[in-house]
Amino acid sequence: MEYSLNPHSQELLEQYRKNLPIYQKIEEVALQAIQHVIKELGISLSSMEHRIKTEKSLAGKLELKGGKYASINDITDLFGMRIITFYTDDVDKVAALVKRTFDVDWDESVDKRKAHELTSFGYNSLHYICRLPKSLANDPETPQLNEIRFEIQMRTALQHVWSTIEHDIGYKGSIKILPEYRRQFSRLAGMLELIDDEFSRLRTTMTDYRRQMQALVASGQLTEVPLNPSTFRNYLDMTPFKKLNQRIAASNQAEILPYPLMSFLPILEHFEMKTLGDVQHFIEENSDAAYQLALSQLAFTDIDIISESIGLQNLCIVETLKRGEGQEGIQLIFDTLNGRQTENKAMAKIMYEQAAILPFMQKSK
Missing domain, CATH: 3.30.460.10 (Beta Polymerase, domain 2)
Incomplete structure (x- = not known):
């Protein structure tokens, strides 16, 4: 050219x-x-x-x-x-x-x-x-x-x-x-x-905040840590539900398979939990009842594989029943975790019937 x-x-x-x-x-x-x-x-x-x-x-x-x-x-x-x-x-x-x-x-x-x-x-x-x-x-x-x-x-x-x-x-x-x-x-x-x-300044501020919250979680100062997606993710890294899951698994010598537990955050927020300290108290208050509920679920089965979600799911069911939210409250848990589907109502009915005979339910009557 x-x-x-x-x-x-x-x-x-x-x-x-x-x-x-x-x-x-x-x-x-x-x-x-x-x-x-x-x-x-x-x-x-x-x-x-x-x-x-x-x-x-x-x-x-x-x-x-x-x-x-x-x-x-x-x-x-x-x-x-x-x-x-x-x-x-x-x-x-x-x-x-x-x-x-x-x-x-x-x-x-x-x-x-x-x-x-x-x-x-x-x-x-x-x-x-x-x-x-x-x-x-x-x-x-x-x-x-x-x-x-x-x-x-x-x-x-x-x-x-x-x-x-x-x-x-x-x-x-x-x-x-x-x-x-x-x-x-x-x-x-x-x-x-x-x-x-301002975008750069905001990123720096948020990074500092996350580090501060991570330090509080690591040091166990949970009452000072607000419950939000970032802090809950850090909290899960501490495997707070591991002890309950292992206790449940031991009843059937079952293997525990990993499960993403972030999906439970909206349920904890529904319970009006504001801090990780509230979550820790929720675990301590409901662990025995959640274990009893798991025993009733597994008593007549030979299941040797359970999901890592079983402990937290049962803790939520127990808390729901203690609050008097009944079968509808259990269905709301399943709707939150699985999306709205017809099977959730049937599952909630079964869970409610399994829990109805347990000691914590008898005390609430």
């Missing part, structure tokens, strides 16, 4: 064509390296984009400012990556990984976030100009692998969205923007920047 280029720019384009296989190798090595370290650190990304500049795109650039470059290697974005994070602090974490993984040309790199003036507008990203170190690519026959520079941009998802909107609207185009429109753009940019910062 022919382009309207002067002889110097045409020479640069020829250099690009000759180097294209090298750009492709750099892309392969760089992408694999950065994906590995990001996965190793456990950073969740919104996305990662990468591309080698097309010949047509390069020709357009050379038409405008080809005289700016002495050689094709002076153009640092022929291969580029854009790493998009969810949080602002993750941009700095990714930047640290990039510094550790590649050789960064600090003279050409720029943190456009710091160059942001109060009166300016727009979201900016962190741009590093990099080379592959010999630890990643070392081919004496192709020294250009370690000489050719490439660009890595790092920004948040909101910054990326704003950049796309800004480009689409044409804010930075040749048409002069009226002051009222500039103010509107600036207000929106400020709001997005605030949201970006």
Whole structure:
């Protein structure tokens, strides 16, 4: 394809064509390296984009400012990556990984976030100009692998969205923007920047809260730990129902199969339990009756495999009956665990009849 280029720019384009296989190798090595370290650190990304500049795109650039470059290697974005994070602090974490993984040309790199003036507008990203170190690519026959520079941009998802909107609207185009429109753009940019910062701050706060709750659970200070999905999950890690399950299993020498117990949380909340201390008290108060109920269930069977849920399920049934919620309350438990289905009513009837003859039921009459 022919382009309207002067002889110097045409020479640069020829250099690009000759180097294209090298750009492709750099892309392969760089992408694999950065994906590995990001996965190793456990950073969740919104996305990662990468591309080698097309010949047509390069020709357009050379038409405008080809005289700016002495050689094709002076153009640092022929291969580029854009790493998009969810949080602002993750941009700095990714930047640290990039510094550790590649050789960064600090003279050409720029943190456009710091160059942001109060009166300016727009979201900016962190741009590093990099080379592959010999630890990643070392081919004496192709020294250009370690000489050719490439660009890595790092920004948040909101910054990326704003950049796309800004480009689409044409804010930075040749048409002069009226002051009222500039103010509107600036207000929106400020709001997005605030949201970006607040999301990062909220994540830090929530992480600190989870760690605090985990420490309280581990230390046994359960009355100070509110009951919620996060704390209940940590509590289950302590296997609080293991002792009751083992006691039940011993009656038939049964094997206990794992079962996800998070589904019981809405039932505990129905009992108006507010803290893990309430759950612990619920276990201590109802364990003997739950064991008796299990014996009545297993007395005339040769079942040698039981679910890990049997202890907690029977604790809930006992609590329901103590509260006077009867067969309907037991059905509600099954509806919560299994979804509404006709079998739940029959199962609730059987459970109620098995429990009716037990000592704790006789005391409540």
